[in-house]
Amino acid sequence: MWRSRKVLATAATAAVLGGTTYAYGDQLKVRTAYLLSQEPTIIDQSQVLFPRQQWDSNWDQRDPMSMVNKEKYLAADPEKRKEMLEEHKPKATRNIFLIRHGQYHLDSEKRNLTPLGQEQAQLLGERLAKTNIKYDVCVMSTMNRATETALLMLEKMDPTIPKESDSLLEEGAPYPPEPPLSSWKPSQKKFYTEGARIEAAFRKYIHRASPRQKHDSYELIVCHANVIRYFVCRALQFPREGWLRLSLGNSSITWMVLRPNGAVSIRGLGDFGHLPHDKVSFT
Known part of the structure; x- marks a missing residue:
């Protein structure tokens, strides 16, 4: 008798489950039929699989x-x-060469270049001179390590290249990074003030050519790793908080191209091919 009750209970459960499954199946069929009857644009399969x-x-x-x-x-x-x-x-294309300064003394108040940093700057200048590109201007950060790098670099290049200095390009904390770095934690005030300055530098230097510019330009900007990394993320419309995921060596070149239609591309990121392997550093 116990066995009979168990069989009946199992059969009843199966019937209930079967009914539920059947009802769900019908709902699914109805929902599918409804979706298939709609315009194809309602469901963008590409956006679902690859949100962008x-x-x-x-x-x-x-x-x-x-x-x-x-x-x-x-x-x-x-x-x-x-x-x-x-x-x-606009008719012309702007080529911006963002150059990070050479290795510098971390324990010095002046933060000037080390002997290796000076050599890196000279090797950088030799490389740029060999490109036979006519550079229109060299803008440098007012911080010692950037100014020194620019001047040593220019000694190896065309001495007639116009030079400018700009404090907007000084190093700083551009944007709270994600993920955060435990060994580097600027205050929110620092991000707020220095971030605004670096954003101002971006708007000043990174934009398509003026309609009055007739020919493509080649411009050198000697500054700092945080500034360059922020510029890259900002110009490519990548998440700004991702800038710290990039790494740039000393005296490296980042080549940014700004087209007349507003398109932006990076031809080289952190390129230090002018340095022998024993001269490479990331300080």
Whole structure:
């Protein structure tokens, strides 16, 4: 009798489960039929499998449409509108060479270059001179290690290259990194103030060419690892908090290309091919 009850109980459970399964199956069929009856654009399989952030082509606020006078543009006829946009359309490509300073004394208040750092700067200058590129300008951070690197580098290059100094390019804490680094913890105030300065430097130097610029330009910026890494993440529209995941050697070259349409690419990141293996450092 006990066995009979067990069989009946099992059968009842199976019936309930079977009914539930059948009902769920029907709901699934109905839901599937509903989805299949909709327009294909409702479900973007690509976005589901590969979520991504759309590129902002007006990241530097220099798209021609952003530069025209809106009132005049709206009042103009189609031909005049076309002329207005063409007038504000960049034609040239900017090549920015972001150069990190050479090795420097960590235990010195001046933070000037070590003998190795000086040699790195000279080897860097020799390499850049061999490219036969006509550099339009060399802008350097006002911190000793960057200024010294730039001047030693330029000794090996064309002495007529215009030189400029800018305190906006000084080293600092650009943005709270993720993941954080236990051995480096700037205060929130430091990120707030220095981050604003470094962002100002980015907006000043990293943007597409002016419509008045007729030819491609090649510009040298000698500064610091944190600044360069932030510039790279910012220009490529990568998460800004990821800048500390990159590593740059002393006297390395990062070549950034800014196209007239706002496209950005990196041709070289932290390139120190001019250094023999025993001259490489990351301080």
